[in-house]
Amino acid sequence: MEMTGLQIFKYMPAAKKLPQSNCKECGCPTCMVYSLKLAKQQIDIGKCPYVCEELKQNYAHSIKHSQKTVEIANLKIGGENVLYRHEKTFINPTTLAVMVDCSKPDYEEKIKKICEFEYTHVGQTFGVDLIILKNADNKTESSLRADRESSSVIINLEQLQALDLNIIEEQDFQTTKNYLIETRKKAILDKDDSCSAPVCVVMKNNDIYSQCARASYYLCKYANMIIFDEFDEDLFSTLLTLRYNIFTDPQKTLQVDSGLYKYNNPDENSIIFMTTNFALTYFAVANELENLDVPAYLIIVPADGMSVLTAWSAQTFTPEIVSKFLDELDIKNKIQTRKIIIPGLVSDMIDELNQQCPDFEFIEGTKDASDIGEFVKKLQLER
Numbered sequence: 001m002e003m004t005g006l007q008i009f010k011y012m013p014a015a016k017k018l019p020q021s022n023c024k025e026c027g028c029p030t031c032m033v034y035s036l037k038l039a040k041q042q043i044d045i046g047k048c049p050y051v052c053e054e055l056k057q058n059y060a061h062s063i064k065h066s067q068k069t070v071e072i073a074n075l076k077i078g079g080e081n082v083l084y085r086h087e088k089t090f091i092n093p094t095t096l097a098v099m100v101d102c103s104k105p106d107y108e109e110k111i112k113k114i115c116e117f118e119y120t121h122v123g124q125t126f127g128v129d130l131i132i133l134k135n136a137d138n139k140t141e142s143s144l145r146a147d148r149e150s151s152s153v154i155i156n157l158e159q160l161q162a163l164d165l166n167i168i169e170e171q172d173f174q175t176t177k178n179y180l181i182e183t184r185k186k187a188i189l190d191k192d193d194s195c196s197a198p199v200c201v202v203m204k205n206n207d208i209y210s211q212c213a214r215a216s217y218y219l220c221k222y223a224n225m226i227i228f229d230e231f232d233e234d235l236f237s238t239l240l241t242l243r244y245n246i247f248t249d250p251q252k253t254l255q256v257d258s259g260l261y262k263y264n265n266p267d268e269n270s271i272i273f274m275t276t277n278f279a280l281t282y283f284a285v286a287n288e289l290e291n292l293d294v295p296a297y298l299i300i301v302p303a304d305g306m307s308v309l310t311a312w313s314a315q316t317f318t319p320e321i322v323s324k325f326l327d328e329l330d331i332k333n334k335i336q337t338r339k340i341i342i343p344g345l346v347s348d349m350i351d352e353l354n355q356q357c358p359d360f361e362f363i364e365g366t367k368d369a370s371d372i373g374e375f376v377k378k379l380q381l382e383r
């Protein structure tokens with residue numbers, strides 16, 4: 001486990017009340033600041049000449065990477081440092097792969113199907129990460145890929161086997177599960193070098209529902225790669241959704257790109273909505289606008305990925321920020337509409353917004369995205 005700032009501080013001169021306490025030789029104002037920086041690996045341990053041997057050894061052990069990272073093209077496999085996501089974060093999502101046997105007559109069709117697979121979840125599009133070719137002979141990646149546009153990486157089985165990976169055949173569920181847990185615990189808790197290679201599980205090819213259940217468990221604990229013999233869209237869609245949820249960094253909010261979004265072919269007189277770039281807020285509003293038979297714009301303001309009320313209280317959704325962003329998007333010259341509908345939750349901002357952005361009139365929208373349909377109907381009757 002990595003040392004915390006407080007654990008490091010216990011060894012420092014300030015904690016031991018030594019004469020060098022807070023001497024600033026390291027460039028930090030205090031030993032505490034140095035300890036906190038060291039914990040985040042933002043400073044070299046050699047910067048303080050008074051660090052004791054015991055701290056040097058414990059620190060070196062604590063920052064040693066638990067798992068190796070193996071790279072295949074743009075894929076990163078392994079590199080994990082914690083057992084549970086809430087301890088810090090997981091680093092690299094479990095790679096989901098399909099093995100294709102090129103000695104079979106339908107192998108090209110199979111590759112085509114895999115390459116064409118796309119799955120969109122929370123605004124992000126995923127595919128099969130890796131295609132592993134068995135019995136590939138002289139077939140090259142480019143000849144197999146042809147003109148297909150796909151994010152899937154293609155390699156030969158021999159290339160995969162040459163990497164520093166621990167590739168295991170799935171045994172019965174209990175045995176495989178226990179092996180994965182034991183191996184990860186030894187890698188993380190004991191920093192055991194013999195367990196540091198990322199683990200890849202080659203699934204037994206049987207009933208798809210049972211495969212899905214077992215693979216879901218391995219994805220949670222603790223396979224770095226799962227290899228299937230057959231490709232199944234439902235299986236991959238399920239695992240990609242689960243993977244997204246397991247590997248989302250709990251320290252980062254889900255956010256979407258700020259900017260001007262368009263629904264139902266708006267023209268320069270269409271209505272304009274505004275909200276923040278918190279992903280769940282965006283999808284709630286976007287979903288409503290998409291389903292309305294009304295052309296509309298949606299301005300997504302950059303607000304550090306916070307929801308509307310949180311952003312308002314944290315001052316990341318202010319009249320100044322809105323004004324600057326409207327200028328950046330050049331809304332005044334792009335769209336004739338001068339009314340902008342803001343979320344009802346921040347109606348207190350309206351007066352300030354009207355003052356800060358005199359070219360526009362801000363009006364109070366709904367508190368809940370699900371009421372947007374009714375709100376738009378009323379708005380049309382008033383026009």
Ligand code: SF4
Nearest residue numbers: 022023024026031048
């Ligand atoms: Fe503390 Fe060492 Fe920095 Fe001096 S050089 S302030 S003792 S951490």
